[in-house]
Amino acid sequence: MHVSYVEAQRAVAAALKKSEEIGARSCIAVVDSGATLKAFARMDDAWVGSIDIAIRKAKTACFFGMPTGEIGKMSQPGGSLYGIEVSNEGLITFPGGLPIVNADGVLIGAIGASGSTVENDHKVAMAGCEVIGVSDLPEHPWRT
Template sequence: MAVAPPAQAAPADAAKLVLSGDITLAQAQKVIAAAQAKAVEQGTLMNIAVVDAGGNLKAFARMEGAFLGSIDISIGKARTARFFNMSTKELGDAAQPGQPLYGIEVTNGNLVIFGGGELLRAKDGTIIGAVGVSGSSVENDMAVAKAGVAALN
């Protein structure tokens, strides 16, 4: 006897499934588009990841030719920023030898402690997710991530 698949929520009911204070798909796509535009402006090929308030992947784009190895790094940067509520640059600064968070990158698997991960906030300041970018120099990654952040403001 065949079992019918579970019914999908009707589009009108989908809004009931979204947690308040979480990034929407439209917002995540806006972040990706702005970040990608900055990457094109810089002449860089990037992997761009957006995670929701819980650190779960919400949207992702890999520009043609972007490093395959940077896929996981971009996701890791976004998740790291969200897990610690700060940019990966800030966390990296606190994780250097002699600093209070030295060694933190080995505690939670796939943490990234160099620039390119930034928090995403709603207009009221609530953290709704994070963006992570990888594919070029740390400075270029940071500029692309910040362009994505700016798209929400």
């Protein structure tokens, strides 16, 4: 099941509002439950390098149904997923990507934010997620 275009736009708008509030310059990407791009926005003067990172954060969060930062905890040297970032044509494994789950507990997509500290990126992504769902998936197996 996929995030609708209207929902995706609402999420982007809320994320952009949060970014402005905290004085960041963000790129925001929303993907559907197939991890394909649904909506994207780049604020003026945001880093050009953040375009790709925002999109990959959203894809990464959708690919595995978890916040990107959680994957990063397991991908450190010695960790169980060490090196996973080279898969899927490039994952981003630091915070700023979040799955989006609807009221029925179904994964409908994900959101990624890039352009500031990872703490701020996480806040921006969460602001976008919260207007259309929650970020926590129910117990595995989750549904799409």
